[in-house]
Amino acid sequence: MKLADRVFFGGPIRTMDPSKPTVEAVAVRGGRIVAVGSKMDVERFCGVGTEKTDLKGSAMLPGFVEAHSHPMSSGILWGDPVVDIRAVHEPSFSAVVAKMRRRVAKAEPDEIILFLGLDPQLHEGMEEPSRELLDDIAPNNAILVGTSNTHGMYINTKALAAFGIDADYVPPPDGNVFKAADGLPWKFEETAAWQVMDHFFEICGEERKKRSFEEWIQKFVRAGYTTTSEIGINPGNARMLQAAVKSRPNLLRIIGYESSRGDEITVPLNFGDDDFRMIGVKLWADGSVLLGNVWTTKPYLNNKMTLKGMGLPENSTGHANYSEDKLHELVLKYASEGWQVAIHAHGDRAIDMVLNVYEKVIDKVGPDKVSGPLRIEHCGMMREDQIDRAIRLNVVCSYFLPYIHHWGEAIRDYLLGEERAARFVPSGSATRKGMRVSYHCDSPMTWPNALICLNVAVNRSTMKGAILGPEQRVSMEDALKAITIDAAYHLRMDDKIGSIAVGKYADFVVLGQDPVACEPGRILQIQILGTVVGGTDTEEAVRTASDPSQDRAD
Incomplete structure (x- = not known):
């Protein structure tokens, strides 16, 4: 038996693995998890050179995963x-x-x-x-x-x-x-x-891009993320992004989706590795709820904010960016070539169109040959029947929950009204019906913050303290799945990340307390103490990358 490079113990460890939900210790070798269980079980993997990390009461979970970001x-x-x-x-x-x-x-x-x-x-x-x-x-x-x-x-x-x-x-x-x-x-x-x-x-210039990219990687790391996506890469930029990721010790895994412009994808399928990999294509069926160009069945409210501040016509129901025929043409092309497809859709009419297209493509390509799961992004005005239909098609939804935190009152009072605001981003309904949902912050629109996602999922509270749609609340256990193992499933990485299990990457987040034991009203006060990627503390990786003796691209 080969000995571990490092073991973790001394605090609550939540694995997100239903076969072993909580354990006492974890052993790591070569960046992978080699043992999970009691402290006694894991001590068998310890030797003279094994680094022992005492969590000292802090909680350890799989590193947070954001399935939709930039x-x-x-x-x-x-x-x-x-x-x-x-x-x-x-x-x-x-x-x-x-x-x-x-x-x-x-x-x-x-x-x-x-x-x-x-x-x-x-x-x-x-x-x-x-x-x-x-x-x-x-x-x-x-x-x-x-x-x-x-x-x-x-x-x-x-x-x-x-x-x-x-x-x-x-x-x-x-x-x-x-x-x-x-x-x-x-x-x-x-x-x-x-x-x-x-x-x-x-x-x-290019130097600014590199410098700013590094600054934003740090924002994700400080928020507890170990994997994210870059969902909507401009054609031709994937190789530049890969070079940026590879220019220093990896702090954050990135899964890429190219932005469709109706042309050929500019890199091969599965270009890259587990630090950075291209797997999908992103399309936009409609726009932003806050801009007023999402496609809805029921119109926006008519008031000074919508008519003057947003410049909408009276009783606006927005519009789609594609005809259904054109969207079908594009999705069929990409799905037939093996790419996973993710489509931005907020309005319920846009979501109907996307589900129509997905059903036709599944019938044409075959459910076993479509590179799933097919995804719908944001899903602000998704109806119950649409959730049911998505589940039947094995389509998954990534919900933009910080909308509620930052803009909840405006959505309720000025844009959509109380009834639709209560059902806005209905992740609770989808979870209870059995969908493997994910939550995201969609930077650059909001900064990466997994705790805001958890707080909205559990409390449905806004930044100002209002409660929108308490029936959409879920348990903390379900909320954590949406930013770990189920988000990894959206990125087709759940066999490698998202839970603490033997054989997976040693990607962890360390928190000041166990979120499951935290009072619901104190979720935003949980401290994020650090992350580990491939068994290495990201702070240590930053120090290594900052050493002028290291040959790297700045």
Whole structure:
């Protein structure tokens, strides 16, 4: 019997393995788990060179897994020189305008400035910024103003000129553009907004991307994650992301999905390894609830926020980004080639369309040949019958629970009304019906925070203390599955991560207390003490990577 490199003991260890839900100790060798059980059982694997880690009462669980996120996109979008105008910093629209004027006053000639975080739901007195207002703020500089959900962008006249956009501009697939009275584009949505941002970040250069990516990796690590996804990689960028992951000791496993642009995928299936692997394709059936472009059967509420702040027509039911025939064409193509498919869909009409497409593709390709599980992302307005249908098709849902935490009152009072808000992101119903759900924070829209996901799942409480849909609550045990083993299942990694079991990677999170024993009202106060990836503390990996004697790419 080969001896262990390291053993863990001395605190509650929750495995997420139903055959051994809690154990006393875990042994690790070569980055893998070799023994799980009582302390006496595990001590048989100890020798002179075995490192013994006493948890000293802290709890150890499988490392948190986020099935839907964008660490590299987050790094690209946030940080200098982007100007952060989120409501957490500037609570009113007038304060946003004042901050924009102050920044423009310091601008260099011909400098292009991106302001990010405009929020119709949280910025008091918000009105859509007209191009006249943006030109008044910045008559001599190009400025871009992005929404907090990153699905919308407003630009001024100088920006049109800087990016060569005129009245004949045609948005890319899945994108929309709205023109002002003079016929020139003014407001961009979805891929059209992202195209404009891509132009801006090309100007910022590659070194900024690498630096910001490292900063965001640290945010995930500090939040207790050991695996995440990059779900929606721009075509051609997978190799760059792989190089960034491989440039230093791995702190965070990343599973990649390429953003569909209707073209061929730019890397082979399963490109990479367990540190970074490409397995799927991402499509967007509709947009953002907060932007007003999700496709619903029942309209948005009519009020100042929706009509003025968001610029919606009365009784708006949003729209889809594809026809059902076109979405079917794309999904059939990717599924037939062996790619896993994940589709963003918030509105119930969009979810109906996605389920229709998935059912047709399963019938055509065959249930045993589809690279499942097929996924639906966010699922804000999912109905009970749609959950039932998804389960019959073996389709899984990744729910964006921090919507409730950050925007719950706005969703209830101004966007959808009390009944739909109570059922918004109905992960509890899906869990009770037997679906293996996952939860996500969807950075860069919200920062990675597994505790917020757990708190919403268990309490359905907002940041301000309101309770939305208590019937959607689940137990802490079920909530933990959604950010460990079931999230790993979404990423097709549940045979390697997501639970503490012999043969799996030694990926752990250490917490100040056992979440199952925590009072529901104190979940957000749980301390995240550190993570372990492949048997190595990520803090140690950071120190190694920071050693100037190490040959690495900065």
